[in-house]
Amino acid sequence: MTLTRTAATFPPPVMEARRWLDGVTFPAERPLINVSQAAPVDPPPTALRQAIAEAALTRDAAHVYGPVLGMPDLREALADTTCKIYGGDVRANDVAITSGCNQAFAAAIAALCGEGDEVILPTPWYFNHKMWLDMAGVESVPLTTGADLLPTPDAAAALITDRTRAIALVTPNNPAGVEYPADMVMAFAALAAEHDIALIVDETYRDFHSRSGPPHDLFQNPDWRDTLVHLYSFSKAYRLTGHRVGAMIASPALLAEVEKFLDTVAICPGQLGQHAALWGLQNLGQWLAGERDEILARRAAIAANMPKLEAQGWSLLGLGGYFAYLEHPFSTSSADLAPDLVRTAGILCLPGTMFHPEGAESGARQMRIAFANLDAAGISLLFDRLAALPAT
Incomplete structure (x- = not known):
């Protein structure tokens, strides 16, 4: 069977x-x-719930299909926020809005990998990443971490084969909680670029990072689009888990492939959740x-x-x-x-x-x-x- x-x-x-x-x-x-x-x-805070209710009552477009890659205003706002946090050049056409961050990962793998390809995952790994790779027919290659639970680029380099399509990092990490040092993340980006593979960086918990300043300088590399696939979740930031609003930042060329996946799976992310995420970006910084x-x-x-x-x-x-x-x-x-x-x-x-x-x-x-x-x-x-x- x-x-x-x-x-x-x-x-x-x-x-x-x-x-x-x-x-x-x-x-x-x-x-x-x-x-x-x-x-x-x-x-979510009361003001955000009121904004969702207002959108539901007054925005007819919130109840019909929207753009596959998300509302233009939200894509623009996230691009601007990303530039403010990390520096560098991120534009609206580098942004896709997804139905949660898990869907962003699934879409990235669909666009990057074929049957029998490999993705390197540090262990302990986020189980939903492993589950999706299993279901996509993609081999999860475990990257063992040290006592500090930090992966090393040297250990990852030894695992790269002609079937490797990506290295996937989560920082702050799920499940281990560790925050990956900026220089280590940059070293992984250099390794990925050297081997012409993607570096997927899932920063679902970015807003709760303990360090001041940007968590890394990946977006300050003018060639970041050649390597980086960045994932983010509005769910944890604004308590929108039930609305399923995530995001991917990557090259427009990759997003054109991602769009095929998203259109087939969900057609578009939920409109009310997107309005909530946009309102949060504009009003809930403090x-x-x-x-x-x-x-x-x-x-x-x-x-x-x-x-x-x-x-x-x-x-x-x-x-x-x-x-x-x-x-x-x-x-x-x-x-x-x-x-x-x-x-x-x-x-x-x-x-x-x-x-x-x-x-x-x-x-x-x-x-x-x-x-x-x-x-x-x-x-x-x-x-x-x-x-x-x-x-x-």
């Missing part, structure tokens, strides 16, 4: 983890702490800065609570964006430990095995904590519960 595209990959990890909740009750004195999914649960400050405060709370776990043998491997990536001290694999935590500690998190090739030993010792929806008190409670786990 022929293996279908969807059968070629694993079940969605977040959905699989939610099934661990079936039949489990959580007493009032120990409610569930859900740190499994990296998405804001609060709705609000977003406050959101960043809050995420950085929660990041600091993770660091402040780590001594509770370090005393029990845990280690903090990575911290940033929405994530803390931990190494646990138990003999049990994280694949078994994570579902057991639901029952024994009222914690839902994802095991490292979901972010590594099947059978990788490192994943068995790792856990991802998505902390963006926990305040400082919630983070302290989470760490108290983890520290109270009996040794095994």
Whole structure:
């Protein structure tokens, strides 16, 4: 029997983890702490919701098909914002709006890769990237990272073959949280250019970067269009996860190929979500800065609570964006430990095995904590519960 595209990959990890909740009750004195999914649960700010309602009521065009590559005003606004953040030259015709950042990645792979081609993914990898490559018939080539969870261009260079079409980086990283140094990202761009392959840089969590200034100088290279495919998400910035608004910045030539994919899959991104993203870019700069400050405060709370776990043998491997990536001290694999935590500690998190090739030993010792929806008190409670786990 022929293996279908969807059968070629694993079940969605977040959905699989939610099934661990079936039949489990959580007493009032120990409610569930859900740190499994990296998405804001609060709705957008009231002013943005009012802008969405206004668009729904007064803009007839918001209810019909729009341009495949997105609203011209939004493409222009994102190009301008990108230039302000990174410097360099980015124009509206370098921008495509997509139905979420996952679709941007899928579209990029469709435009770059053929059957049996290869894409290099640092491990631990973002599972949806791996899933799409599986379903596209593209080989995921794992790039092992060091103790600091940073990939190196030298290690990537050793993996490049005549079938390699791209290297895909996520920074701040999902799942590891680490922020890739600017000089390292630039070195990857130079490597990709040398081998005439694409460098895909997914910056879904860019707005919560801890460093001041631009995260990298990729757009300041006048030849960036020859190599770079940049991905972004409005979902995390403006709490628009349900509206599915992402973006790709790449050469107009590549976007012409991307347009074929997008037209076939969704015809156009949702209009109301695009109006929301545009309004956010134009009006919510100060609000977003406050959101960043809050995420950085929660990041600091993770660091402040780590001594509770370090005393029990845990280690903090990575911290940033929405994530803390931990190494646990138990003999049990994280694949078994994570579902057991639901029952024994009222914690839902994802095991490292979901972010590594099947059978990788490192994943068995790792856990991802998505902390963006926990305040400082919630983070302290989470760490108290983890520290109270009996040794095994």
